[in-house]
Every structure is written in structure tokens, then in C-alpha cells.
């Protein structure tokens with residue numbers, strides 16, 4: 068039995084030196100809770116074994132009181148995906164007092180999150196995100212789907228509409244160009260470069276500029292450091308192992324005094340200093356930015372300044388962090404699959420020869436291979452595995468299954484993208500499978516389940532509001548990096564190149580990151596872009 072997942076949270080909480088007194092108290096409390104839990108489990112039993120419904124498979128190694136918590140390995144994502152492979156596309160896990168249902172079948176997910184949207188659009192009661200960070204009802208990402216959430220969501224959707232994002236296309240292109248140049252400089256200086264901090268400079272600069280009209284030039288900018296620190300904190304503390312008290316209420320005292328709680332409190336403190344100032348300066352300043360638009364709508368929608376601050380904090384974090392992860396996968400995949408990189412370069416060069424400039428996002432129709440590569444990147448390596456878990460607020464009956472109220476439901480994006488019914492050779496990187504796909508990612512993600520190719524942005528009412536912005540950023544990074552540079556994984560001393568992609572991913576909070584890697588950026592010579600630049604001179 069691998070208890071490392073569970074034990075890590077204890078180790079981090081520095082609760083190792085338990086005195087005899089505490090140990091006896093704890094043991095008595097445990098015995099009481101076990102009886103209590105057993106009794107409750109007995110009463111609730113029928114909910115999960117209702118007559119006339121199919122039984123949702125329960126993986127083995129479910130322990131008394133702790134349920135599956137002790138069976139999750141060091142890497143819970145890999146363990147759950149392994150169970151999904153073995154027991155089928157729907158699982159029932161018990162995590163202490165919580166019941167989780169994990170789905171790998173897109174059709175089932177669609178039935179639960181789209182057809183039963185009114186019952187499945189709550190958010191998990193995670194103490195850090197739901198209670199401490201969102202204060203129960205503020206902002207967008209971690210609140211329940213009540214009236215305030217609906218209003219905030221409407222404003223966010225209008226702020227991030229394709230038409231509004233189009234107005235910032237010049238800003239996005241120029242920030243991406245600067246970051247690509249910085250990557251190349253660092254690669255020349257040091258022999259190779261780890262892209263993570265540079266792509267964060269790109270995604271967070273784009274968020275700061277478009278939301279607040281703020282410009283940051285370097286990774287060391289204090290404002291950039293603050294917002295990255297807030298986003299990192301949210302991504303870290305939202306993961307379930309940070310929140311033992313929500314699974315085992317009798318251990319909630321650990322959470323109260325834990326290092327994590329202090330960490331989350333510091334994140335909220337920093338947010339409460341940085342965000343109100345940013346929002347106020349943007350709302351009353353001269354620069355055109357998305358906060359101005361939100362500020363103008365706030366009274367009509369019955370929101371106050373605090374609501375706007377929480378919402379902007381959500382957009383900043385959700386906008387900056389996962390997009391940077393998708394860019395790290397993109398650069399790695401392009402570097403490792405050299406033949407794909409070469410075909411992308413041919414397509415860029417052909418476009419430049421005809422048009423005298425690099426393709427912009429509005430030219431995506433004219434670069435079908437690049438479109439297919441970017442879609443396949445998103446499918447092949449999921450940026451997040453479980454997304455932001457949902458909470459079921461009313462009993463659901465779907466496709467012969469019964470999911471009781473108060474269940475946490477989540478999808479495994481990885482398992483869905485690798486689902487054999489959806490894709491042939493799903494574990495291979497084959498961009499050609501998507502040649503001919505013309506839908507934008509936002510349209511693809513909202514399409515009827517039979518027509519969807521991507522699941523990483525979620526489902527139904529709570530589907531990600533930033534899909535269009537992500538696609539624009541990913542497109543620009545691909546085109547603007549490979550328009551001017553080739554990227555390579557540095558050769559080892561033995562003359563071979565590491566296969567980093569096959570190592571799989573590393574969980575960081577909600578995100579799935581590539582294993583550490585560096586890249587070489589090599590200037591491409593005699594490209595059509597150079598020829599056009601010379602002609603202009």
C-alpha cells in the first residue's frame with residue numbers, strides 16, 4: 068500500500084513529533100470517527116447501490132475511514148488514470164467523507180455536465196479556494212453557480228470575446244516577439260534555455276496589458292513577480308492533498324495550523340494589496356483595457372468593487388498560469404518532433420512569400436498544417452488532468468447511472484484525449500489526424516460531443532472563458548518562434564538527445580508540466596522573412 072500521497076501532507080505540516088498525550092487523544096477521536104463513519108456509510112449505502120441503476124466500479128484498496136486516500140500513489144493523476152484503464156470510463160472513489168466520481172468517457176461527461184448542467188455546475192467545497200480565497204461567493208472560478216457568478220461570468224465572457232481580443236492582437240504579437248528574442252538571447256548566452264519563466268513573462272504580460280493596461284518588460288519586474296506568486300499559490304493550494312480537513316473532518320485542526328493554510332493566507336493577503344490597486348488604476352486611468360469595460364458594466368450587473376477585484380484575480384491567475392504550461396508543452400513537442408517543426412516552417416515560409424509578413428491569428432484559415440499541429444499538441448499532452456472539480460447539487464440519473472447529490476465529479480482530460488473510441492493510435496503524436504479541422508478551439512470545445520476533439524477546457528456552463536485567448540497566444544508563439552528560429556533539444560555528451568516527452572508529465576497542483584528540459588534557439592538563415600526585411604530596407 069503506497070501511502071505517500073497522504074503522508075506527504077502530514078510531513079509538510081510538520082506534525083511528526085506527536086506527544087503521547089496527543090497520540091492518545093487522537094486515537095480515541097479516530098475510534099469514535101471510525102464508528103461514526105461506518106454508521107453513516109451504512110445509512111448512505113443505498114445511494115450508491117440503488118436498484119435499477121448500473122453499479123459504478125469502485126477500485127480496490129479502499130480502506131476503512133480513509134477510503135482510497137491511502138491508495139493514491141505519489142502521483143494521484145497516474146494512479147487514477149491507471150484505474151480508469153483497468154475498470155472502465157467511470158469510477159467511484161471515496162476520499163475520507165467525500166465521494167468522487169471520475170469520468171473518462173466524453174459521452175458520459177456530456178450527459179452529466181451539459182444535459183444535467185443545472186445539477187452539476189457547483190464547485191468542490193475546497194477550504195482554501197472555496198472558503199478562504201473566494202470567500203464563499205466572490206469571483207468566478209471557485210464559487211457556486213448562483214446569480215452573482217452568472218453576472219460575473221457574463222462580464223468575463225464579453226471582456227474575452229474574440230472581437231475584444233482582436234483589438235489586442237498587436238499587443239499579443241509584440242509581447243510574443245520580445246519573449247522569443249529573450250529566449251534566443253539566453254540560449255546564445257548559456258548554450259540552451261529553460262523556457263518556463265520566459266513563457267510566464269509572455270502569458271502574464273499579456274494578461275497585465277490586456278486587463279489593466281500595464282506594461283512589464285522583464286522577468287524581474289516586481290509587479291510581474293507578485294502576480295506570478297499569487298497564481299502559483301492558487302495552483303498549488305487548490306490541489307486536494309493540501310486540504311486534508313475537507314476529507315477527514317476530525318483532522319481539520321491540522322489544516323488550521325498548517326504551513327499550507329499560512330501559505331494560502333499569504334496569497335490572499337498579497338492579492339488584497341496588489342489587485343485593488345491594479346483594478347482602481349485601470350478603471351480610472353487613460354489606457355484602454357478590459358477592466359475599464361468591466362467597471363462600466365458593474366452597476367448594471369449589481370457587482371461591487373470587491374467582486375471585480377476577485378474576478379480580475381481569477382482571470383489573471385487562470386489566464387497566466389495554464390497558458391504558460393501549454394506553451395512549455397508546445398515548444399518541447401516542436402523541438403522533439405523535428406519533422407513536424409520543419410513542415411510548420413515550410414508553411415510559415417510559404418505564407419510569408421505570398422504576403423510579406425508572418426501569419427496573424429486572423430490568417431489561421433491559410434495555415435491548415437499549423438492548425439492541426441496545435442490541436443494535436445493540446446490533445447497529446449493535457450495541461451491539466453482533472454481541471455477544476457465540480458460539485459453535484461442535486462441527484463443525477465444518466466445513461467443508467469445514479470450520482471447522488473454532494474458528489475464531487477471530475478473528468479480525466481488525459482484519459483479522454485487518449486480514449487480509444489475517440490482516436491486511433493491515441494498515444495502517437497499525429498497532427499495529420501486533425502487536417503481539415505477549421506473550427507476555432509472555442510467552437511470545438513462547445514460543439515456537440517460527437518464533433519469535439521478537445522476536452523481540456525471543460526464542459527457546459529462552467530467551461531473555460533479564456534479559450535479564444537489561449538488559442539491566439541499558442542498560435543502566435545508557434546508562428547513567431549518558428550518564423551525566425553529553429554528550436555532543438557541540446558545533444559547529450561554521448562551524442563544522443565533525451566526523449567523528454569516519453570517521460571510523461573509532472574503534477575504541479577492542478578497542472579501537468581513536462582519534465583525539466585532546456586532548448587537551443589538557432590536563428591534561421593535566408594528565410595523569406597529575411598528577404599522581405601532586406602527589400603524593405
Ligand code: HEM
Nearest residue numbers: 207208385386389390393454524525526529530531532533
Ligand atoms: C491552456 C490554458 C487553459 C486551460 C487548459 C484552462 C482550463 C480550464 C478548465 C478545465 C476550467 C474548468 C472548466 C469546467 O469546470 O468545466 C477552466 C475554468 C476557467 N478558466 Fe480556463 N483554462 C485556460 C486558460 C484560461 C485563460 C486564458 C483564462 C482567462 C483569461 C481562463 C479563465 C478561466 C475562468 C475564469 C474559469 C472559471 C469559469 C467558471 O467557473 O465559470 N482560463 N479553465
